[in-house]
Amino acid sequence: MNGVHDMGGMQDMGPVQEEKNEPVFHHPWEGRVFAMYRAAGAWHKWNIDAARYSREVIPPAEYLSMTYYEKWYRGLVDLLTARGLVTRAEIESGKPADGSSQATPPLKASQIHDTEALGASTKRDVRAEPRFQAGQRVRARVINPTGHTRLPRYARGKIGTIHLDHGVFVFPDTNAQFLGEKPQHVYSVRFAARELWGEQAKPQDAVYLDMWDDYLELA
Numbered sequence: 001m002n003g004v005h006d007m008g009g010m011q012d013m014g015p016v017q018e019e020k021n022e023p024v025f026h027h028p029w030e031g032r033v034f035a036m037y038r039a040a041g042a043w044h045k046w047n048i049d050a051a052r053y054s055r056e057v058i059p060p061a062e063y064l065s066m067t068y069y070e071k072w073y074r075g076l077v078d079l080l081t082a083r084g085l086v087t088r089a090e091i092e093s094g095k096p097a098d099g100s101s102q103a104t105p106p107l108k109a110s111q112i113h114d115t116e117a118l119g120a121s122t123k124r125d126v127r128a129e130p131r132f133q134a135g136q137r138v139r140a141r142v143i144n145p146t147g148h149t150r151l152p153r154y155a156r157g158k159i160g161t162i163h164l165d166h167g168v169f170v171f172p173d174t175n176a177q178f179l180g181e182k183p184q185h186v187y188s189v190r191f192a193a194r195e196l197w198g199e200q201a202k203p204q205d206a207v208y209l210d211m212w213d214d215y216l217e218l219a
Contacts, residue, residue, distance in 0.1 A: 004060040034072070049173075058075070122175075132185075140155045141157075149172065158195050184214060187210070191209060
């Protein structure tokens with residue numbers, strides 16, 4: 001979707017401040033939010049793309065005023081309530097409603113290390129014909145979806161070259177809306193910096209973007 005979260009290539013957002021020896025979490029509550037997110041995700045009531053979309057729909061003024069994990073918390077609350085795991089009243093009170101059912105959490109403390117180490121791949125071992133080959137010139141489609149997409153605005157309509165084929169992966173745009181995985185090839189596409197940002201960009205610079213079949217057309 002087109003939203004304030006898609007900041008790639010935008011100007012006047014201020015410099016990126018590098019923090020030396022940056023900790024994993026700046027505050028203890030951030031670690032708790034991350035833990036809650038992983039624990040709740042083990043119910044498999046949503047997927048990674050739906051989780052990203054839950055943060056993208058935060059109103060712009062609120063989004064820009066939030067820290068990273070404040071956005072995660074807001075998105076998690078919306079996912080939990082939308083999928084019927086808790087109610088807004090239970091979130092506000094911190095207590096289960098009278099008569100609500102209690103289930104055994106699917107993720108145990110003993111499983112955390114292995115779960116984090118392995119991760120969850122969206123690569124799929126299915127037959128799917130690639131639409132493009134390495135070396136082909138392609139154009140990123142100009143789309144303005146109202147739902148989730150991994151196609152950044154700054155690349156839409158721009159011409160690049162297929163660098164390599166990563167294989168077949170879940171398509172985020174449909175997966176986020178629970179419309180099916182629609183597995184397809186994902187390519188590393190090289191875009192010259194001047195193609196993206198004009199003559200002021202350095203001629204030797206380039207950006208490599210991972211792009212699905214449905215994001216591309218022959219140039």
